[in-house]
Amino acid sequence: MNRVWGMLLGLMCTATGLWAQSDVPILSGAVAFQGSRSGGANAFQPILFPVLVAPFGDHWLVEARGEIQGFIARQDGTQGPYTGQFSDVLAYLQVDYIANPHLTVTVGRFLTPFNIYNERFPLWIANLEDTPITYVIGTRTSASSNGAMVRGVAVARPKWNLNYTAYASVATTTENLQSGRAAGGRAGIFLPQDGVEVGASYQRFLQNGGSNIAGTYVNWQPPPIPLDVRAEYAHSPGGQGYWIEGAYRFASNRDINTWPSRLQAVARVQQYFKGHPTSLDVLPSTNVNQFDCGANYYLPHNIRLNGSYGRQYSSAGNSNIWNFELTYRFLFPALPGEHK
DSSP: HHHHHHHHEEEEEEHHHHHGGGGOOEEEEEEEHHHHEEEEEEEEEEEEEEEEEETTTEEEEEEEEEEEEEEEETSSSSSEEEEEEEEEEEEEEEEEEEEEEEEEEEEEEOOSSSTTTTHOHHHHHHHHSSSGGGTTTTTTSSSSEEEEEEEEEEEOOOEEEEEEEEEOOOOOOOOOOOOOEEEEEEEEEEEEETTTTEEEEEEESSSSOEEEEEEEEEOOOTSHHHHHEHHHHHHETTEEEEEEEEEEESSSSOOOSGGGGGGEEEEEEEEEEEEEEEEOOOOOOEEEEEEEEEEEETTTTTEEEEEEEEEEEEOOOEEEEEEEEEEEEEESSSSSSSSO
């Protein structure tokens, strides 16, 4: 844990020293408490996700995110005293050079850009507590990569945009900084007037004999309706599957100004089909069908309550999954005395 905090504090001190030359660094993130009951076993997780963004001039940006999580559960699953442990990881620590709207160059540790869930839906944005089953496809070994990445908007038109990402990562086994040796990319087309984005991802995993991994995604947010629809498909030698998720807020538009408009209903359907997993794959050992439904309630001051129920069906046994989550989202200048 000291290593992760040391890196974040060191970056903050650097930002402090250079602040006079640039914009104010921003410290944001979330604090959450999660609880779950699956297969008769209870578990609780306190979580802290600090995020630091420090701009230097017009073209340079440093970004970092740490993840500190606790896990509290009974020693033998359903009986015995509760015990707990904490773990920490540096999700990313990257330097971005923003050359122009068409090109941003990144070096360091960054979130692996396979499909969109890993990059775009952190804890405080994701509609459900549990990640999709196929989330681990394309993001092993740690959902982060150590290397270099380029991204941007290749073509920008009033009715459509073409975005791209390409990256390469080296294998790292250092504690809390693990990554796999891989290279890949993603391309997507965004239609701003319709709020639709569709795209595809490819990765060549260059360890353990090598393997090809591919995926597709859809994200739809119709501008006049408070509806979010997300879906992904991912395929690897170890298995393949898809998930589809919808969330609807009970409001006439996307503004939150009445108590019904703060309520959001969520549902997700997913299927996973077993392939030929290796010992390094963190995938189910059988085919899985799962349905989840729940609700989010957005309180004032960036507080969110979440509760959900899921039912999982597989040859290894069926189970009910109950989750609840309390999340507080924070955002303020990283330097004292800079509040306006």
